[in-house]
Amino acid sequence: MNRGLSRRHFLLSLAASGLASAAAPTLAEAPERSLRPLGRGDNVALRTLDTPEELIAKARLGDGIVGYAVLSAATGKLLESHRGTLGLPPASVAKSLTAAYGLDLLGPDYRFSTELWTTGAIVGGELKGDLVLVGGGDPTLDTDGLAKLARSLEEVGIKSITGRFIVDGGVLPYSPVIDTEQPVHVAYNPAVAGINLNYNRVSFEWEKAGDGYEVSMDAPSMAGRQAVRMAHMAVADRNGPIYTYDDLNGRDAWSVAKHALGKGGSRWLPVRKPELYVGEVFQALAGSKGLQLPEPVIEHGVERVDFIGRVESEPLHVVLKDMLKYSTNLTAELVGLTATRKRLGHALSIKQSAEEMNTWARESMGLTHVAMVDHSGLGGDSRVAAADVALAVLQAERRLNLKPLMKPITVLDKRGRPVKDTSLKVHAKTGTLNFVSGLAGYVDLPSGEELVFAIFCGDVPRRDAIPIEARERPPGMMEWNTRAKMLQQDLIRRWGDLFPEGKGLEAVGLPGVTPTTQTSSGAMAFTGTAEP
Incomplete structure (x- = not known):
């Protein structure tokens, strides 16, 4: 049992600049259904699009909660959301926030x-x-x-x-x-x-x-x-x-x-x-x-x-690209801890450092719905809102050139098969925990416009009910997470049809909101104009 490894096999086995912005884009709540006005000349196919509620129902996620938000990258306006200000566990989608934290504090060439x-x-x-x-x-x-x-x-x-x-x-x-x-x-x-x-x-x-x-x-x-x-x-x-x-x-x-x-x-x-x-x-x-x-x-x-x-x-931007591809938890924690050490001049524990990253996200990115307990998303107690994560990845691309570090995501059809010659290009970060699934990133449209989005699905009570020793592969988890991922694909295809030029209904201002308490569903409720 003294065998060597090829470098490719070894690395695979070990793992599992943008536009400056003086101010954060204005987030806004859009209607639960984006009823795009249709004139006689409009594409009749839009009339048959499934609504968000219909897509969520088809996903059969049981008591799982779905929250998402999609923005125009050009204007920062919210085009569509569903429970976009409700806090849910981000799983490894959190690594996109950590990547931005590291790039901002350490710089892309840090070694x-x-x-x-x-x-x-x-x-x-x-x-x-x-x-x-x-x-x-x-x-x-x-x-x-x-x-x-x-x-x-x-x-x-x-x-x-x-x-x-x-x-x-x-x-x-x-x-x-x-x-x-x-x-x-x-x-x-x-x-x-x-x-x-x-x-x-x-x-x-x-x-x-x-x-x-x-x-x-x-x-x-x-x-x-x-x-x-x-x-x-x-x-x-x-x-x-x-x-x-x-x-x-x-x-x-x-x-x-x-x-x-x-x-x-x-x-x-x-x-x-x-x-x-x-x-x-x-x-x-x-x-x-x-x-x-x-x-x-x-x-x-x-x-x-x-x-x-x-x-x-390797330079930090290379390290982060591998982290976002292979979702290595240790990399995320060490990048986050090192960034906090640079920010404060001294080191903190994982939880304290995550709290410092939350503070940075509020101050630097304009977020209000972020409560991370680590930098990797492994901890199930972390909570973020889809609207805030969408804003974060938008800001991270404009200021820190995050998009090239995100991995390409294959667009699938309704049967789960790759869509041939699709005009939609997706670069995003996935996230998976037991009965928790997330996806956040960028969608390139045929028009050359771009959408920025975040989607979170979570059945937190079901996850919490699993004994710790059984959490590696609990019964029903694979099937549930597969359906959640298909819902994410359904939403992306819907947005490609609904917002072909990255334009939607005029958005209104979103008042600031702050985290409060846990709800019986396991999601974090927010004050202000938070969705129920």
Whole structure:
């Protein structure tokens, strides 16, 4: 089980400037049904368009709530909405807001870095002091990047050290998980720290051997795999649960139910000790070059003397494009945390940083309906309104050139098949949680005009009723989310027909509104002119 990976396979497996604007466009509430006046010369097909209520009913989302808003990109006017000021969980659509936050605070060319330092001089190949590996919050650092950094030890001639090997990930606060309400074993909910590796995922592989199994816990790279000791897997003869986790003497202790393994396989598991993970892998990489390092020690704020080497991420705009494509939660959290650190001059926890991002969104984007609890949308307690998200992506394109970073979305027909030669081009961010589905972005019309939209569907009570251990694939979730996605497609096609030139009914001003309390439906109600 010491196989190399192609770079494409490795990256895929790890992941799952605009016009200046002096003021935010004016949002407005439009009628629940956009009854476009039809003269004798108008397209008769418009008379047969399904209304929003009819499309929502056809989606069969049960008690799920649908909120959406669509704007003219040219004027910022609201063309159509349905419960557009009602707060719903955004899921990963939240990453579009985080991308804008990062671009605004850090700039598109910002690069994360990971560095090597010493606390003493190198004399005759011997380091008289400590070797310090310092994280800079890079969400994309992988085993190959760490190997490149290890080669800098050879370049400066270090053959032995008298001191300690220190790993410092203290530039950002540590959190053992992103969201506490996720199954323990899901790799999309890893720990977060100032130094991270392989998206804080470890590869668990197993292969049947006689009556038992051979198992490994590795950090993969293009060249091969580095075994890690900080994560251990035990095979247990039990009916359930399938996975258990324990923090045992500062290490990740896993167990798996034997009956679930079959003949063999692999999967990613989350890492809860990122600094130790990075330290062990770097120690092994240095050892392969002939330098035997002591066991890694976790320490923050060590006074450094001499710089040894650095590896950097791609520019932020590249990092964000990958984040929006693969929806990597760790990237979103690290970008958000780093942006807050730049904004305030000091780091905050995930929740506190999300609150700071909310403040930025109100001040910089003119939003009023935003209450995020993280930067990735993984937490189900976050609430945003479709009208605000539509405004945010409009502002982000005008000021920060967000649209080129959004992934293309295939337009589907009513049967779920790609529409051939469609004149609609969609670039957007998807979002999915259990019984929650969102989509927000841009629609290019045949006329050359552009729409900006956000759609959220959520059955929050049904989601909240699922036990945490069953939230990886709960019954009925796939079917519900598929119907929600088809509703999003129906709405996009409707807008293409209804607003072929990005024009709609004249919009009126929308008074400011503020979040209040949770409703029985699980959505957040808003004061002012909020929809019921």
